[in-house]
Amino acid sequence: MPTTDPRVDAYIANAAEFAQPILSHLREVIHAACPEVKETIKWSMPCFDYHGILCNFAAFKQHCAFGFWKAELLLAQEDDKGKEAMGQFGRITSVKDLPSKKVLTAYVKKAMTLNEAGVKVARPKAAPRELVVPDYFIAALEENPAAYEVFNNFSTSAKREYCDWLTEAKTEATRDKRMAQAVEWIAEGKKRNWKYENC
Known part of the structure; x- marks a missing residue:
């Protein structure tokens, strides 16, 4: 039995009608690939933790977004549609916009392996803003x-x-x-x- 969070149930139920099957599908794939995953809400969106943040999804007015925390280590640069929308899979308007269940499962498994190994992604630090005194x-x-x-x-x-x-x-x-x-x-x-x- 998967460990679910009632706040994620509410999030999906309150999402736009087109978004509900997308979010439910993603949730199902994530739990099937990683039975020990824990659901939570972070940054006002559902997040999935397994030895750290694994992935998250969000619903907007006209599209959904889905992404992995360590996407740089999972997806080839040419496959990352992060410039189109939040996450790495572009603007998702139906389940058909997502990779197959087999491909998504492989991404989840690879993300699990990275988290289990404690692999960190080097995130560039923003340069400090210069102080300008008028x-x-x-x-x-x-x-x-x-x-x-x-x-x-x-x-x-x-x-x-x-x-x-x-x-x-x-x-x-x-x-x-x-x-x-x-x-x-x-x-x-x-x-x-x-x-x-x-x-």
């Missing part, structure tokens, strides 16, 4: 030496919170109001979200 903010800080010194001693993330707050202002009046508040708080040694730090 000239008008530097000028305002320089007028208050205490604030200027405190700001220069803040971490990059603390500086970025203030800069983002200012640059996201829709009008110059809002920006100027925020800037005056920012200089006051910084002079007092307060980070942008200081009110929530001790909550």
Whole structure:
């Protein structure tokens, strides 16, 4: 008897009518190939765990998506339709859009072997976003030496919170109001979200 999660039952039941047979088919193939798989919900979609995340699927308004966590090690690059939609099988609108049960089973078994062996996929780290302090903010800080010194001693993330707050202002009046508040708080040694730090 497969280990199912009632939240996955609800997810399939609440999916669009075209999606229900697709999701049910995928679920059946996954459980048949990997009887020890555990269902859960992660990132608001059904995920299947076996010694770590194995695969997941999702239903959208007009298509479904299905993918393996370690797809780079499972599918040939030319077979990966990840550019068309989430997952590796493109926009799935019917069971016919999926590989055969035999091919899907082979993918699941290979994914199981990778997870059992603890194989990791090297995921590229995003380059840190460069901190850009607007000239008008530097000028305002320089007028208050205490604030200027405190700001220069803040971490990059603390500086970025203030800069983002200012640059996201829709009008110059809002920006100027925020800037005056920012200089006051910084002079007092307060980070942008200081009110929530001790909550």
